Amino acid sequence: MLKEWRKKISIVNLIAMLIAIVAPFFAANNALAASNFTQSMVRLDRMQGGAATTGTICAKPTALNLAQTEGKVIVTFPAGFTVGVSANWATGTSTTTWPAGAIAWPTIQATGTAASQIVTFTSGDLTSSSQLYCFNWISTSSITNASAASNMIGYLETQTSGSATIDKTSIAFSTITSDTISVTGIVEPTFSFALPTNTDNFTTPLTNGTTSATTGSTATIITNARNGWTAWVKSANAGLVSASPGATTITSTGTYDGTPTTLAPATTGYVLKVATTGAAANPAAEYLSPSVDQGGTLSTTYQIAAAGTAATASDTATFTERARVSATQPPATDYTDTLTVIAAGQF
Amino acid sequence: MFKNRKISKLLLFAFAISIILTPSFASAQMNTGSGELRLTTSPLPINLKVTPGNAVSAPVKIKNDGNQSEDLKVTLMKFKADPITGAAQLFDRQAGDDYFDWVTFSDNTFTLPSNEWKTVTATFNVPTSAAFDYYYAIVFFRQQQQIKPGDRQTVLNGGTATLVLLTAEVPNAKKELQLDQFTVEKNIFEFLPVNFDVKLKNIGNVHVIPHGDIFISKGDQKEAAVLHVNSTQGAILPNSPRDFQISWNDGFPNYVFKQENGNNVQDAQGKPIEQLNWNWANASNLRWGKYTAKMLVVYDDGKRDVPIEAEVSFWVIPWRLLGGSLVVLIFVLVGLKSTLQNIFKKVKKVSVKKEITVKTKTKKKKSN
Numbered sequence: 001m002l003k004e005w006r007k008k009i010s011i012v013n014l015i016a017m018l019i020a021i022v023a024p025f026f027a028a029n030n031a032l033a034a035s036n037f038t039q040s041m042v043r044l045d046r047m048q049g050g051a052a053t054t055g056t057i058c059a060k061p062t063a064l065n066l067a068q069t070e071g072k073v074i075v076t077f078p079a080g081f082t083v084g085v086s087a088n089w090a091t092g093t094s095t096t097t098w099p100a101g102a103i104a105w106p107t108i109q110a111t112g113t114a115a116s117q118i119v120t121f122t123s124g125d126l127t128s129s130s131q132l133y134c135f136n137w138i139s140t141s142s143i144t145n146a147s148a149a150s151n152m153i154g155y156l157e158t159q160t161s162g163s164a165t166i167d168k169t170s171i172a173f174s175t176i177t178s179d180t181i182s183v184t185g186i187v188e189p190t191f192s193f194a195l196p197t198n199t200d201n202f203t204t205p206l207t208n209g210t211t212s213a214t215t216g217s218t219a220t221i222i223t224n225a226r227n228g229w230t231a232w233v234k235s236a237n238a239g240l241v242s243a244s245p246g247a248t249t250i251t252s253t254g255t256y257d258g259t260p261t262t263l264a265p266a267t268t269g270y271v272l273k274v275a276t277t278g279a280a281a282n283p284a285a286e287y288l289s290p291s292v293d294q295g296g297t298l299s300t301t302y303q304i305a306a307a308g309t310a311a312t313a314s315d316t317a318t319f320t321e322r323a324r325v326s327a328t329q330p331p332a333t334d335y336t337d338t339l340t341v342i343a344a345g346q347f
Numbered sequence: 348m349f350k351n352r353k354i355s356k357l358l359l360f361a362f363a364i365s366i367i368l369t370p371s372f373a374s375a376q377m378n379t380g381s382g383e384l385r386l387t388t389s390p391l392p393i394n395l396k397v398t399p400g401n402a403v404s405a406p407v408k409i410k411n412d413g414n415q416s417e418d419l420k421v422t423l424m425k426f427k428a429d430p431i432t433g434a435a436q437l438f439d440r441q442a443g444d445d446y447f448d449w450v451t452f453s454d455n456t457f458t459l460p461s462n463e464w465k466t467v468t469a470t471f472n473v474p475t476s477a478a479f480d481y482y483y484a485i486v487f488f489r490q491q492q493q494i495k496p497g498d499r500q501t502v503l504n505g506g507t508a509t510l511v512l513l514t515a516e517v518p519n520a521k522k523e524l525q526l527d528q529f530t531v532e533k534n535i536f537e538f539l540p541v542n543f544d545v546k547l548k549n550i551g552n553v554h555v556i557p558h559g560d561i562f563i564s565k566g567d568q569k570e571a572a573v574l575h576v577n578s579t580q581g582a583i584l585p586n587s588p589r590d591f592q593i594s595w596n597d598g599f600p601n602y603v604f605k606q607e608n609g610n611n612v613q614d615a616q617g618k619p620i621e622q623l624n625w626n627w628a629n630a631s632n633l634r635w636g637k638y639t640a641k642m643l644v645v646y647d648d649g650k651r652d653v654p655i656e657a658e659v660s661f662w663v664i665p666w667r668l669l670g671g672s673l674v675v676l677i678f679v680l681v682g683l684k685s686t687l688q689n690i691f692k693k694v695k696k697v698s699v700k701k702e703i704t705v706k707t708k709t710k711k712k713k714s715n
């Protein structure tokens with residue numbers, strides 16, 4: 001009887017030993033069934049400790065477990081992160097910040113389910129082991145970062161719809177004190193002035209018939225001066241002078257009084273017309289000369305020629321001299337004058 | 348053969364000489380004072396304050412934006428504000444302008460290669476006798492400006508200036524502004540803009556920079572609009588006025604300047620042409636009724652902020668819109684009236700017919 005019992009016990013022992021020997025192999029086989037992803041990331045859009053953030057989840061499944069059909073993707077955030085309620089875990093597939101070559105995670109759930117530090121999204125099958133699949137969580141109400149710390153461990157996992165693990169990996173989360181960089185720049189106040197040519201030709205000889213005019217010389221002003229700009233003009237002679245024997249000066253007629261002077265037929269006179277372009281630029285009233293016989297008086301002291309009342313990307317002021325002579329004006333080919341134009345940003 | 352070689356040597360020598368002497372060769376290296384001048388200066392008007400008996404410096408940067416090297420010179424001029432208009436007037440040095448002698452430059456002449464900046468430092472050695480304001484213009488010209496014109500030619504020289512407002516701080520400086528004018532161009536407007544003219548005169552002895560707002564209200568509507576006065580921080584020089592033109596233009600519809608290629612289109616008299624702008628996004632900004640504009644401007648007199656207040660009223664009556672609306676309303680009322688009349692007539696006809704029918708039936712019954 002005792003022998004029989006001993007035999008039974010030893011059989012039980014033998015079976016138990018066999019089980020003990022074989023069990024680890026079964027356990028090992030179970031562990032091999034889940035593997036790490038080939039590539040994976042859980043990226044926070046903001047890294048500042050305490051900041052509410054959106055983010056991106058990407059994964060490339062291993063070839064080993066490709067035959068299994070994904071039904072869920074689960075993210076476990078480290079302790080310290082504040083996970084929002086399920087309604088805040090809306091997803092999106094905007095590709096703007098994804099790694100190159102990534103495509104949208106198939107059939108990712110529109111809104112995940114949050115429980116404690118774990119957020120679960122239902123998912124379609126990841127069919128390629130060479131493809132990176134991504135999706136975003138798009139609400140800043142979904143998660144708030146933990147205080148600044150390095151290498152806080154969380155997990156990313158795919159499971160079948162029956163909750164069997166397919167791929168799983170640990171993810172190191174790091175947050176920092178500040179994720180913004182303050183940038184300051186200086187825009188210096190500048191004033192640019194360009195005068196393309198030094199000389200200006202009367203296009204026709206000066207006669208007592210019609211008023212002659214020069215081609216015109218155009219100054220360009222570019223400035224960020226808040227109060228605009230002013231251009232002044234001064235004539236060297238207040239008239240057209242000639243060095244030829246017997247020649248007399250063709251004097252600039254009128255006075256600088258805000259009203260243009262008209263060059264009447266059979267009289268001698270020399271005036272300046274200023275025309276501007278630019279929404280806030282205007283010639284001085286003296287030089288605003290709508291008629292071809294009109295112009296402003298030139299002076300040997302500086303007079304305002306034109307002004308702009310605002311910053312400009314390209315105001316222009318064109319200076320055109322006009323002259324007319326009486327029938328008795330002595331002939332000469334060298335009647336000339338020198339104008340000096342100065343421009344400055346307004347105070 | 349020997350002769351030919353000699354001739355070719357001579358030709359080669361002549362060619363080399365012509366290359367050296369040719370003007371284009373020279374101008375490729377250095378501007379001879381003609382051609383395009385392109386200069387940029389920075390900063391813009393410089394405000395300096397100094398205690399008499401001390402020196403103050405200001406760097407003025409200049410850039411040659413042209414495509415050839417420029418020989419430049421620094422010239423000192425002065426400016427002041429016109430006592431009537433307040434516009435800046437520029438002057439060469441005149442007799443008695445001793446304060447020109449206070450100024451020295453780190454470089455009076457220099458060569459500035461194409462596309463390069465140079466900083467010229469202006470130093471103002473202000474004597475103890477100095478007081479109040481001094482206004483300078485630091486002008487950059489070409490050194491060589493004596494261009495010989497051809498037949499029927501005039502010459503244009505260009506220069507760019509940086510204005511400097513130097514204040515010698517003394518205890519008896521007087522900062523005082525007076526309001527010359529706060530007006531609108533007319534009393535009744537059909538549509539915006541309404542242009543305000545604020546004319547302040549400096550009756551002190553140093554420049555002042557005022558700032559403030561115009562608050563526009565209509566009846567109980569406290570703030571129909573707030574407009575800034577002198578938001579660009581313009582200065583008013585002593586013994587001169589400054590006009591601040593402020594436009595209230597966020598109405599619907601509103602007049603805007605007609606533009607082509609970014610420029611205002613002008614009429615035969617050179618005045619900009621206006622056109623009505625119907626921006627339906629601003630439809631809620633239909634302005635009508637009596638408005639009151641209250642201006643509050645302040646300036647620092649050295650001890651405290653001094654306020655200047657004024658008020659002006661005006662009407663906005665969009666009579667064409669109102670007239671059009673009235674015509675439409677009349678048409679609607681007339682149409683409504685005739686429609687109702689027709690309906691009443693029909694109802695009356697039907698009731699009369701029914702009455703006749705009933706009467707006829709009654710008669711028939713009676714006769715039976």
